[in-house]
Amino acid sequence: MKYDVFMVGVGGQGILSIGEIIASAALTKGIPVNFYPSKGMAQRGGFVKASLRLGGETVGPNIAEKGADLVLSMEVSESLKAIRYVKPGGDFVLLGNIWAPTAVMLGKAGYPSVQDVIDQIKQAGANLVYINEADVPSYDGIKVADNIFMLGIIMKYTKLSQIISVEDIRKVIEERWPKAVEINRYALQCGLDYIPEQIPSVSEGTK
Numbered sequence: 203m204k205y206d207v208f209m210v211g212v213g214g215q216g217i218l219s220i221g222e223i224i225a226s227a228a229l230t231k232g233i234p235v236n237f238y239p240s241k242g243m244a245q246r247g248g249f250v251k252a253s254l255r256l257g258g259e260t261v262g263p264n265i266a267e268k269g270a271d272l273v274l275s276m277e278v279s280e281s282l283k284a285i286r287y288v289k290p291g292g293d294f295v296l297l298g299n300i301w302a303p304t305a306v307m308l309g310k311a312g313y314p315s316v317q318d319v320i321d322q323i324k325q326a327g328a329n330l331v332y333i334n335e336a337d338v339p340s341y342d343g344i345k346v347a348d349n350i351f352m353l354g355i356i357m358k359y360t361k362l363s364q365i366i367s368v369e370d371i372r373k374v375i376e377e378r379w380p381k382a383v384e385i386n387r388y389a390l391q392c393g394l395d396y397i398p399e400q401i402p403s404v405s406e407g408t409k
Contacts, residue, residue, distance in 0.1 A: 203256075203257050203364065203365055204255075204256065204257040204258050205255075205256040205257055205271050205272070205361070205362065205365055206253070206254070206255050206256070206265045206269055206270045206271050206272075207221070207224070207253070207254040207255075207256070207270060207271065207272045207273075207274065207362070208251070208252075208253055208254075208265050208270040208272070208273045208274075208284055208287040208288075209221060209250075209251060209252045209253075209254065209273070209274045209275075209276075210249070210250065210251045210273075210274070210275050210276070210277070210280040210281065210283055210284045211250050211251075211274075211275065211276030211277050211280055211299075212248060212249060212250060212276070212277050212280065212301045213248045213249075213250055215250070215276045215277070215299070215348055215349060216347060216348060216349030216350075217250045217251075217252060217274075217276055217349070218239045218250065218252055219349050220274065220349045220352065220353060221237050221239060221252045221254045222237070223353065223371060223374050223375060223378070224254060224256075224353075224362070224366070224371070225237045225254060226374045226378075227366045227370035227371050227373075227374045228256050228365065228366055228370075230370060230373075230374075231365075231366060231370065233256055233257055233365065233366070234256070234257060234258060234259050235254070235255070235256055236253075236254075236255040236258065236261050236263070237252065237253075237254050237255075238252060238253045238254075238255075238263035239251075239252040240252065249280060249283075251283070251284075253265050256365060257365070265287055266287075267286045267287055268286070268287070268288070268289050268290065269287060269289060270287040270288050270289060270292060271289060271292050271293065271360075271361065272288075272292060272293045272294075272295065272356070272360050272361070272362060273285070273287055273288040273292070273293070273294045273295070273328070274295045274352065274356065275294070275295070275296045275297065276297045276299055276348065276349075276352070277297070277299050277300070277301050278296070278298060278299065278300050278314065278316055278319055279300070279301075279313060279314055279319070281294075281296055281319050281322075281323065282314060282319065282322070285322055285323055285326050285328075286326070288323075288326055288327075288328045289327075289328075290326065290327035290328070291327060291328075291329065292328055292329065293328065293329050293331065293359065293360040293361070294323050294326075294328035294329065294330050294331070295331045295333070295352065295355060295356055295359070295360065296319070296320075296323065296330065296331070296332050296333065297333045297335060297338075297348060297352060298316055298332060298333060298334050298335045299335045299348070300313070300316075300335070320332065331355065331359045331360075331398050332398055332399050333352070333355060333396065333398060333399075334399060337396065338351055339351065339388070339389070339392045341384075341385045341388045341389070342385075344385065346385060346386075346388060346389035346392065347385075347386070347389055350375060350386050350389035350390050350393070351389045351390070351392055351393045351396075352393060353371055353375075353390060353393060354368075354389070354390040354391065354392060354393015354394040354395075354396065355393040355394075355396050355398075356393075357371060357393070357394065358393065358394050358396070359398070368390075368394065371390070372387070372390060375390065
């Protein structure tokens, strides 16, 4: 089964770690993996994107427009760079995080509304899973890693779970961060238990 994932966000959110975890889990199953990360000049806050292609023996780094089975966006405005890649009927998982660029903070540029971004995703024919940033849980007073929480959501609500299992993902996470097993188990389980907000369709939202 071929499965293409396009991911966007900003530096510091763990986007590339998500891709590496999924890729490692797939490799343990003998599934061909091609992972192509890239990031902006700024380590934290700069634009980050990655293409993860599973199941293809020989593929290039570029996912065609309307070619991604899953798009994951960890930042609202960066979603606008990714919408064109999702297949009609594909999954679009969006964390409602807002990281305003300097130009926005200085009043020199605007920032898209969450509803506008949601409407554009739905107009592309994607199945949207929207996660409110405020819903990212804490463990003993410490906010869990967004990326581990999001992995749980992806495994519950997308077809990626038909290729690799939650246990595959959990094992890779625990091997990668052996000193953070408990908090990461909690974060992953919270994602698996999460019930997304009910987002109205474009037509419903304009009544």
